[in-house]
Amino acid sequence: MRISNLHVKQSNVYNLMQNNQHALKAQKKLITSKTFNQASEAPLKTITSLYTRIRINQLDRYQTNIQEARSQLRIAHDKVDTANNIVRRVRELAVQAANGPLHAEDRKIIAIEVEEMLQELIAIANSEYEDGYIFAGSKRNTKPFQVFNSFQNELGKTLVTKVLYQGDHLTKNIRIGDNDEAEILTNGGEIFWADRPTIISRTDSRNFINPTPATIRIDGFALELDAGDNLDVIIEKINAAVPTVTAFAQELPGGERTLAIEANFPHQVALEDLAGTTLLRTLGFLKSGAPGDVPYENLSANVIRDDGSIMDRIILLRNALIDNRIRDVGGIHLGGISRSLESLVKSQAKFSALTTRLDQTDHDLSIEKQAVIERRSAVEDTDIAEASIEFNEFDYLHKISLQTASRLLAPTLLDFL
Structure with missing residues (x-):
């Protein structure tokens, strides 16, 4: 009965393939200068690299x-x-x-x-x-x-x-x-405005009560006014919502109590009625039929202004x-x-x-950015010296495995019987 060395052969072939794979992987690190080239090789490093x-x-x-x-x-x-x-x-x-x-x-x-x-x-x-x-x-x-x-x-x-x-x-x-x-x-x-404007309405608002909800916009800041708001409430809401102006009640020589708006720094104050409401027009600031998209040209001719x-x-x-x-x-x-x-x-x-x-x-x-680049480099980039040593080790191991296999698996006459 002939004794087979198939197991020895298979074991050596497997070891040769493993050593060859390790050598190829080390060689790839040297060529690409990357520690991994596929996400499956290092999932955690891949996540860090993407971040x-x-x-x-x-x-x-x-x-x-x-x-x-x-x-x-x-x-x-x-x-x-x-x-x-x-x-x-x-x-x-x-x-x-x-x-x-x-x-x-x-x-x-x-x-x-x-x-x-x-x-x-x-x-x-x-x-x-x-x-x-x-x-x-x-x-x-x-x-x-x-x-x-x-x-x-x-x-x-x-x-x-x-x-x-x-x-x-x-x-x-x-x-x-x-x-x-x-x-x-x-x-x-x-930028090209000389004065802090003060705009004073001539419309007496002592007994004014806002009849319906209204939306106004001053210098780009929109604010909602409720039905039932009187002059003092309107002033309070403007001052709370618009940082560019200060609203206050102005007493006119004739005894009228009106709304006044003063800019907090030199600029052209923009006043607008929004959503089809007419509150600022009713208070005497805006002229009738003023286009809503030209807030600087819509002031009533009756307002008192100094700017x-x-x-x-x-x-x-x-x-x-x-x-x-x-x-x-x-x-x-x-x-x-x-x-x-x-x-x-x-x-x-x-x-x-x-x-x-x-x-x-x-x-x-x-x-x-430099810190993030260094972090990415630590995750992705290969240490060339270390990779070279690793490749040489696997390459040498692969050669030794080939020599060992050639001696252990040398053909004999029994292989041909």
Whole structure:
């Protein structure tokens, strides 16, 4: 009876295949520089790897947004800086016209230069960048400042008589972190506004009771008013819901008690009735038939208001120079120009503060990104020296196994019987 060495052969073949698989796996680590190439090889490492890749993509997106915000801020800051220089020059001309021993004709010459400064300022306020206007709020395709001209006989030239803001009050929010957004000021109705407006209704509201539920919007903040709300309740709700203004009751000389709204900082206040309601119109703020999508042009002609844009203040100064009203030039109009400068400086300060914040956020994101990359590398990347040793070990073991098998399984005459 012949004794078979089949079991020995099968065992050696199995060991050879196992050693070969280990050697191939070690070789693949060297070639790809990865500790695993399929999810089934390391499920837990695969989950960690996916998380780190997703997180890196998020951080990249935040940093891209920061770069975009920086570009917009740089352009806006430069434009406002140029506007600041223009208004500063207008102020110098106002001081010169008010204090110098000038004649009426001299002041008309100064008025012409002021007009040139005004037109240059309007051009800056209507500046464009990439896909739209810079200072139109969210209405990027709308020219922010509409200009009205008329011919001035005394100077014999066409002058700017009125400038209206056509943009909106909305800011641009850019995501720069998981729970962080950067609010970029693009509202020309704030940047180029000289005064804190106060809007006072002339409608007596002492006995006013809101007859039906109403929705109003002030500077983009919507609030609900209930049926039965009186003037004091309306004031309380406005002050609780709208941080940009302060509402209060105003006593007029005739004894009327009316609603007044004062801005908390220089900007053009936007008032709107929403959802088909007419509360603000009933209280005397809005004119009848005012379009709801133009909140800056819907104020009633009967309201008492004290505000104006920087362009308005320059127009008033220019007109006073033409009329040779020295007292007004050196008084209220010079004061209006000074307030205009303050408003522009505050806008520049906001741009600078936001730029500093973006720089710090970008730095923090870079640190986090580097930490996540290192974590991913620790999970995915192969230690080349260790992988080389491992491959050489399995390769050597495979060769030894082949030599051993060749000796143990050498063919004999019995294999052919």
